[in-house]
Amino acid sequence: MNRSAPIDWGLRAYVGLTFAFVFAPIAASFVFSFNVDRFPSLPLGGFSLTWYQQVAADPLVWEGLRNTLIVGVTVAVLATALGFGAAYTDFRYKFFGKSLYLALALLPPTIPVVILGLAMLAFLSNIGLSGGVHSIVIAHVVMCAPFAMAIIRLRLSQMDPSLEAAAWNLGASQWVAMRHVILPFCRPAIFAALFITMAVSFDEFAVSWFVSGLNETLPVKVLGFLQGQVSPKINVIGTFVFLTSMTLVILAQVLLMKRSAGRASGQ
Amino acid sequence: MTTQPLVVFDRVAKRYGDHVAVEPMDLEIRKGEFLAIMGSSGCGKTTTLRMLAGLDTPSEGEIRLDGRRINDLPTWSRDTPMVWQSLALFPFLTVRENVEFSLRMRGVGKAERRQRADKWLERMQITEFAERNVAHLSGGQRQRVALARSLVTEPEILLLDEPLSALDAHLKVRMQAVLSNLQRELGITFVYVTHSQSEAFSMADRVVIMSRGRIEQVGAPQEIYRSPRNRFVAEFLGSSNVFGGRVAESAGGGILVETSSGAFAVPTGEGTRPRPGDEATFVVSDDRIQLSGSRPISGNALEATVVAEEFVGATAVVHLEGVGGHELRAQKSHDELAHLTLSPGAKVWMSWGPEAAHLLPGQ
Numbered sequence: 001m002n003r004s005a006p007i008d009w010g011l012r013a014y015v016g017l018t019f020a021f022v023f024a025p026i027a028a029s030f031v032f033s034f035n036v037d038r039f040p041s042l043p044l045g046g047f048s049l050t051w052y053q054q055v056a057a058d059p060l061v062w063e064g065l066r067n068t069l070i071v072g073v074t075v076a077v078l079a080t081a082l083g084f085g086a087a088y089t090d091f092r093y094k095f096f097g098k099s100l101y102l103a104l105a106l107l108p109p110t111i112p113v114v115i116l117g118l119a120m121l122a123f124l125s126n127i128g129l130s131g132g133v134h135s136i137v138i139a140h141v142v143m144c145a146p147f148a149m150a151i152i153r154l155r156l157s158q159m160d161p162s163l164e165a166a167a168w169n170l171g172a173s174q175w176v177a178m179r180h181v182i183l184p185f186c187r188p189a190i191f192a193a194l195f196i197t198m199a200v201s202f203d204e205f206a207v208s209w210f211v212s213g214l215n216e217t218l219p220v221k222v223l224g225f226l227q228g229q230v231s232p233k234i235n236v237i238g239t240f241v242f243l244t245s246m247t248l249v250i251l252a253q254v255l256l257m258k259r260s261a262g263r264a265s266g267q
Numbered sequence: 268m269t270t271q272p273l274v275v276f277d278r279v280a281k282r283y284g285d286h287v288a289v290e291p292m293d294l295e296i297r298k299g300e301f302l303a304i305m306g307s308s309g310c311g312k313t314t315t316l317r318m319l320a321g322l323d324t325p326s327e328g329e330i331r332l333d334g335r336r337i338n339d340l341p342t343w344s345r346d347t348p349m350v351w352q353s354l355a356l357f358p359f360l361t362v363r364e365n366v367e368f369s370l371r372m373r374g375v376g377k378a379e380r381r382q383r384a385d386k387w388l389e390r391m392q393i394t395e396f397a398e399r400n401v402a403h404l405s406g407g408q409r410q411r412v413a414l415a416r417s418l419v420t421e422p423e424i425l426l427l428d429e430p431l432s433a434l435d436a437h438l439k440v441r442m443q444a445v446l447s448n449l450q451r452e453l454g455i456t457f458v459y460v461t462h463s464q465s466e467a468f469s470m471a472d473r474v475v476i477m478s479r480g481r482i483e484q485v486g487a488p489q490e491i492y493r494s495p496r497n498r499f500v501a502e503f504l505g506s507s508n509v510f511g512g513r514v515a516e517s518a519g520g521g522i523l524v525e526t527s528s529g530a531f532a533v534p535t536g537e538g539t540r541p542r543p544g545d546e547a548t549f550v551v552s553d554d555r556i557q558l559s560g561s562r563p564i565s566g567n568a569l570e571a572t573v574v575a576e577e578f579v580g581a582t583a584v585v586h587l588e589g590v591g592g593h594e595l596r597a598q599k600s601h602d603e604l605a606h607l608t609l610s611p612g613a614k615v616w617m618s619w620g621p622e623a624a625h626l627l628p629g630q
Contacts (some may be wrong), residue, residue, distance in 0.1 A: 062546060160353050162352075163355050165342075165355070166351055166355035167368070167372075168343050169320055169321075169417070170368050171346075172372045173344050176372060188361075
């Protein structure tokens with residue numbers, strides 16, 4: 001194809017600038033987490049792991065991390081299970097009001113988080129479930145299940161609809177076919193859903209802030225640090241949270257890509 | 268062949284809400300026969316097969332397998348394996364695991380499973396692909412995997428739902444031979460659903476022709492071809508000339524039918540003979556038509572206009588048009604046509620011996 005070199009370079013620069021714009025703050029946070037100075041300023045004062053040591057020695061950070069991990073893992077498992085159920089229902093059954101069912105199932109991510117957080121707080125305190133780790137779990141499952149459903153639903157839509165019936169026809173009861181055909185077929189999507197939902201829960205701030213009470217997750221703790229003083233510890237935590245979330249998202253992406261490659265050669 | 272049928276459909280019907288997929292039907296499937304169910308899409312052939320497999324439940328009537336009512340037996344408790352149109356091989360399993368699947372579901376031990384699967388892999392000549400993913404096989408190989416997977420439990424009956432429709436013409440003919448031989452060697456019952464006349468008529472011992480949820484005719488291919496039961500079957504087969512009219516008189520071993528193209532003598536069989544004034548439809552197979560440039564001295568004849576000539580291997584089908592756009596056809600060898608002018612628009616005479624006409628018992 002005939003391409004003009006200046007336009008070509010212009011477009012590349014544009015893409016480069018876009019990435020720079022998106023990643024510069026994160027990169028800055030990363031760089032300053034190793035800076036010996038207390039305040040982020042240029043030129044850099046010198047390389048140091050002081051802030052990492054301080055973070056590692058801070059019991060509040062450990063408590064937040066513990067809460068974040070407990071919430072993240074629990075939410076991933078529950079939301080993926082729920083999402084799988086919802087996606088399978090959509091795949092398998094036709095019923096009256098199905099489009100309403102689908103709209104409701106996919107609704108939560110479209111609600112502004114502040115409103116969702118407030119509503120969750122009001123609801124959970126009404127039924128006596130607010131202010132604990134379980135409150136965050138409940139709220140996050142509501143937020144994450146639609147993501148899991150969307151991922152698994154996409155995978156199921158690529159399945160030959162005869163596959164399940166073929167398993168029944170070959171002697172598998174419905175539960176056995178679920179275990180031997182539907183779950184293996186959905187395996188990559190299920191893992192991707194686990195990682196994505198964990199990442200969403202890991203980063204989530206607003207809703208956690210509303211419902212967590214004293215059991216704050218890491219992102220909520222960060223706000224606490226910011227309100228007290230400006231500490232480079234935030235850079236350290238930010239770097240950690242960013243790396244963890246990115247790892248989870250990349251893992252999910254790899255699983256989803258591997259799956260489509262396998263499919264392309266398959267059919 | 269025993270007289271006891273393997274499968275009996277006793278007034279079996281299937282409805283989805285207001286839509287009738289299959290009208291109440293009776294059908295007996297014999298032990299060890301190759302039965303083809305043929306019809307265009309939406310005629311109820313696949314629904315019939317799915318009811319037999321246990322994937323659909325009849326709305327009324329009773330299906331009996333070996334004399335036992337199976338209406339409420341779920342498909343996983345029957346041994347009625349099906350070969351799917353899409354083949355429905357499990358993409359996350361190897362060829363061997365696919366073949367072993369139904370044995371595994373039935374709790375057969377590992378060693379026996381392997382041994383029985385090996386036997387079928389060998390029989391279907393796919394042993395060399397045993398450890399491969401099914402995604403990496405050709406169409407014909409996948410077909411063989413699907414057959415092995417369904418036959419590994421050694422069932423009494425195998426259901427096939429248009430399994431060859433995805434293959435190219437050449438492979439289709441090869442697989443037809445594989446299926447015919449397999450059925451003969453195994454001696455089990457095959458029920459084969461297809462919309463393809465050539466597949467049904469070349470493989471099956473008996474053919475069931477369905478249309479709009481009803482069975483139109485059941486019989487051996489030759490029988491259906493020579494004596495279609497009604498106008499639908501005759502037109503569906505497409506190789507006959509169909510004439511409709513009224514009985515003018517009853518004479519000797521036959522009747523004279525008055526049609527818009529003229530009056531023709533039609534022999535009647537043993538059954539009830541239509542009376543003068545009754546409506547009557549008869550067919551003349553296209554390979555029993557004579558063509559000539561001038562009016563034959565005797566016999567049934569009519570003049571028609573040539574529309575087109577179609578070459579089908581060693582023979583040619585001449586498409587003609589009679590009175591009022593009546594579609595007609597004649598199948599002849601090239602030699603027989605050599606002395607005729609068959610350019611579109613040319614007039615020729617069609618004739619046939621009285622024994623070539625077949626009176627349809629139904630409308």
